[in-house]
Amino acid sequence: MEASNILLKIQAGIKLLAEIEGYGAPIQDSDRFDGVLKFYRNRGEPLEFETLLQDPIPYITDVDGKPTIAWGAAKLHRSNVVFERDRSLARQADVLPGIYYSILGMRTMGYRHVAIPPHLFAHTMHKVYGIDRESVIKMEIFLLRIHPKTC
Numbered sequence: 001m002e003a004s005n006i007l008l009k010i011q012a013g014i015k016l017l018a019e020i021e022g023y024g025a026p027i028q029d030s031d032r033f034d035g036v037l038k039f040y041r042n043r044g045e046p047l048e049f050e051t052l053l054q055d056p057i058p059y060i061t062d063v064d065g066k067p068t069i070a071w072g073a074a075k076l077h078r079s080n081v082v083f084e085r086d087r088s089l090a091r092q093a094d095v096l097p098g099i100y101y102s103i104l105g106m107r108t109m110g111y112r113h114v115a116i117p118p119h120l121f122a123h124t125m126h127k128v129y130g131i132d133r134e135s136v137i138k139m140e141i142f143l144l145r146i147h148p149k150t151c
Helices: 097-103 122-129
Strands: 015-020 032-041 049-052 058-063 066-071 076-079 081-088 110-116 137-146
Touching: 032 097, 097 110, 097 137
Parallel strands: none
Antiparallel strands: 015 110, 032 081, 032 137, 049 076, 058 066, 110 137
């Protein structure tokens, strides 16, 4: 995993710590993907937060004397791991710049380990995750699949 063999440039300020290139065309803005993201504090401790790791489970209930399918509440777990399924890579309110720019240009079955500067992550999320506003956040990205574009 040699970081010096990058084919595409990562956003200024994001430090590439390790990379496995993967294969196929690189992910671009607005592409959909499946991946796993792992977050760490600067010294390597997991940066845990409430994350959804289990889908809701269906069951049958009675509504006005008629059997109806209902869904149990999804279980929240505290973890530093986020599973992204069929996620859009776009600069939106729910995709922080540090995450967006770290994934942009990756390839299927690629891996990146990055250090994200405060202005691209911690400045926005310090109140939510209880991290210092000036924290560098490390993230591992496993890009499992880039979904084909549909017309």
